[in-house]
Amino acid sequence: MNLIEQHASFGGTQSVFRHTSKTLNCDMTFGIFVPQHAEGTRLPVIYWLSGLTCTEQNFVTKAGAQAYAAEHGVIVVAPDTSPRGDDVADDPAYDLGKGAGFYLNATQAPWAAHFRMYDYIVDELPALIEANFPVSERRSIMGHSMGGHGAITIALKNPGRYRAVSAFSPIVAPSQVPWGEKAFAAYLGPDRETWKQYDATALLASATERLPILIDQGEADNFLAEQLKPEIFTAEAARHNHPVTLNLRLGYDHSYYFIASFIGTHIAHHANALKA
Amino acid sequence: MNLIEQHASFGGTQSVFRHTSKTLNCDMTFGIFVPQHAEGTRLPVIYWLSGLTCTEQNFVTKAGAQAYAAEHGVIVVAPDTSPRGDDVADDPAYDLGKGAGFYLNATQAPWAAHFRMYDYIVDELPALIEANFPVSERRSIMGHSMGGHGAITIALKNPGRYRAVSAFSPIVAPSQVPWGEKAFAAYLGPDRETWKQYDATALLASATERLPILIDQGEADNFLAEQLKPEIFTAEAARHNHPVTLNLRLGYDHSYYFIASFIGTHIAHHANALKA
Numbered sequence: 001m002n003l004i005e006q007h008a009s010f011g012g013t014q015s016v017f018r019h020t021s022k023t024l025n026c027d028m029t030f031g032i033f034v035p036q037h038a039e040g041t042r043l044p045v046i047y048w049l050s051g052l053t054c055t056e057q058n059f060v061t062k063a064g065a066q067a068y069a070a071e072h073g074v075i076v077v078a079p080d081t082s083p084r085g086d087d088v089a090d091d092p093a094y095d096l097g098k099g100a101g102f103y104l105n106a107t108q109a110p111w112a113a114h115f116r117m118y119d120y121i122v123d124e125l126p127a128l129i130e131a132n133f134p135v136s137e138r139r140s141i142m143g144h145s146m147g148g149h150g151a152i153t154i155a156l157k158n159p160g161r162y163r164a165v166s167a168f169s170p171i172v173a174p175s176q177v178p179w180g181e182k183a184f185a186a187y188l189g190p191d192r193e194t195w196k197q198y199d200a201t202a203l204l205a206s207a208t209e210r211l212p213i214l215i216d217q218g219e220a221d222n223f224l225a226e227q228l229k230p231e232i233f234t235a236e237a238a239r240h241n242h243p244v245t246l247n248l249r250l251g252y253d254h255s256y257y258f259i260a261s262f263i264g265t266h267i268a269h270h271a272n273a274l275k276a
Numbered sequence: 277m278n279l280i281e282q283h284a285s286f287g288g289t290q291s292v293f294r295h296t297s298k299t300l301n302c303d304m305t306f307g308i309f310v311p312q313h314a315e316g317t318r319l320p321v322i323y324w325l326s327g328l329t330c331t332e333q334n335f336v337t338k339a340g341a342q343a344y345a346a347e348h349g350v351i352v353v354a355p356d357t358s359p360r361g362d363d364v365a366d367d368p369a370y371d372l373g374k375g376a377g378f379y380l381n382a383t384q385a386p387w388a389a390h391f392r393m394y395d396y397i398v399d400e401l402p403a404l405i406e407a408n409f410p411v412s413e414r415r416s417i418m419g420h421s422m423g424g425h426g427a428i429t430i431a432l433k434n435p436g437r438y439r440a441v442s443a444f445s446p447i448v449a450p451s452q453v454p455w456g457e458k459a460f461a462a463y464l465g466p467d468r469e470t471w472k473q474y475d476a477t478a479l480l481a482s483a484t485e486r487l488p489i490l491i492d493q494g495e496a497d498n499f500l501a502e503q504l505k506p507e508i509f510t511a512e513a514a515r516h517n518h519p520v521t522l523n524l525r526l527g528y529d530h531s532y533y534f535i536a537s538f539i540g541t542h543i544a545h546h547a548n549a550l551k552a
Binding site: 007008009010011014061062064066067218220249250251252253255256257258260261264 | 283284285286287290337338340342343494496525526527528529531532533534536537540
């Protein structure tokens with residue numbers, strides 16, 4: 001693990017590290033904010049999953065999360081959004097290939113060799129973080145857009161592993177929207193049955209844990225009507241008595257300005273659950 | 277004036293506009309955050325001046341100022357750092373030409389045709405802002421690095437015009453450090469007497485107003501020893517009984533992580549003075 005950059009931030013430290021991922025078969029970077037803390041203490045950790053086109057830098061530089069993480073005494077880890085490197089398959093479009101890992105394990109060529117972001121986020125990255133940083137086993141997960149899809153599906157598929165889950169502008173029904181249909185067809189193949197394991201709406205039926213899901217969605221988000229459709233998810237959650245809070249925020253768009261405006265309420269929500 | 281981008285942010289609006297500047301003889305962009313406010317009210321305004329290589333985007337996306345501006349009910353304007361456009365003189369180095377206007381009026385070829393950032397910041401931009409946005413005549417000014425130099429010199433040269441001034445990691449003795457010597461020689465020519473009008477340390481002797489100057493400086497700033505040298509400024513301020521608060525912040529560097537960590541205390545300082 002190599003330190004790429006490190007900055008004092010709100011009394012703590014914002015760093016970026018690079019490491020070789022066995023799961024993804026390439027080098028990966030991640031950001032980590034560690035607040036000021038007493039020597040020997042171990043802190044809860046929130047995993048943040050970013051959206052299409054992002055690296056760890058978008059969240060680290062634009063979300064303003066460090067202020068709230070410092071206030072609540074939680075570590076925040078922000079991984080990259082896909083495998084990287086010259087030998088990793090890619091596509092000219094922004095919504096497939098690099099920057100568009102969709103937090104799943106690809107089964108189709110040419111993607112299957114590297115695109116295993118699901119295993120990376122669920123297993124390899126937490127093991128690395130837990131071995132190298134002062135984190136406790138209290139974990140939670142959140143994300144934005146494609147990363148909101150990642151956070152919700154990963155929480156639903158791993159009962160007991162996360163103490164809180166939340167999302168900004170998440171893709172919640174990937175099998176029913178263009179972004180998801182394109183990515184799932186490429187990564188998982190044409191059989192839509194295989195898509196259900198990574199579709200938040202489809203996963204609600206089999207969820208064995210009723211972890212409350214907090215969602216903030218900008219009402220002026222350009223992707224709301226075509227790609228996000230939170231109403232599909234909330235309707236299905238209601239059918240299964242799965243607790244979902246959907247805050248529709250008037251005037252807000254899909255950008256990090258929106259995330260920055262409400263990241264404080266999400267981190268407070270996570271901190272409450274992590275410290276309970 | 278054309279709207280380039282606009283985002284809801286902390287209950288208010290973060291926008292970027294483009295306009296044609298007569299002073300600079302080119303098109304310019306600036307960021308402006310307007311908090312939620314009652315129709316018809318006019319709010320105090322803080323001008324933020326950025327450092328070398330920056331556009332308005334660095335501050336707007338990375339400083340996290342919107343949270344505090346919303347809390348205190350102040351407008352924040354963040355202009356670009358130099359004239360722009362294909363017919364504007366430039367230099368391959370990052371510290372001269374575009375992105376390096378140094379908030380002065382150049383007298384030397386090829387710079388004099390466009391590089392009049394002093395007049396732009398003191399006169400043209402405020403007139404534009406006051407004609408088009410709900411601002412009062414209560415103004416203050418702050419900045420970072422080259423922009424800290426700009427904020428302090430502009431406040432010292434315009435008694436009564438600003439109600440507060442502060443800076444992060446400012447260049448305070450440009451005539452005595454490489455960045456300033458290079459830029460001033462290019463923009464103002466070899467006669468060092470002409471440099472004094474834009475040198476914060478030199479201006480202290482003739483200041484007719486004792487506006488307190490708040491400075492935050494990272495102790496781990498790579499530019500501290502060679503380019504910033506705040507001790508030259510504080511010693512001269514002490515000789516003239518000019519009130520200066522210098523907060524040396526252990527472990528902090530020159531980046532926006534540093535600015536974000538303390539922008540809240542600076543905006544509170546400005547808001548107090550603006551509302552007094």
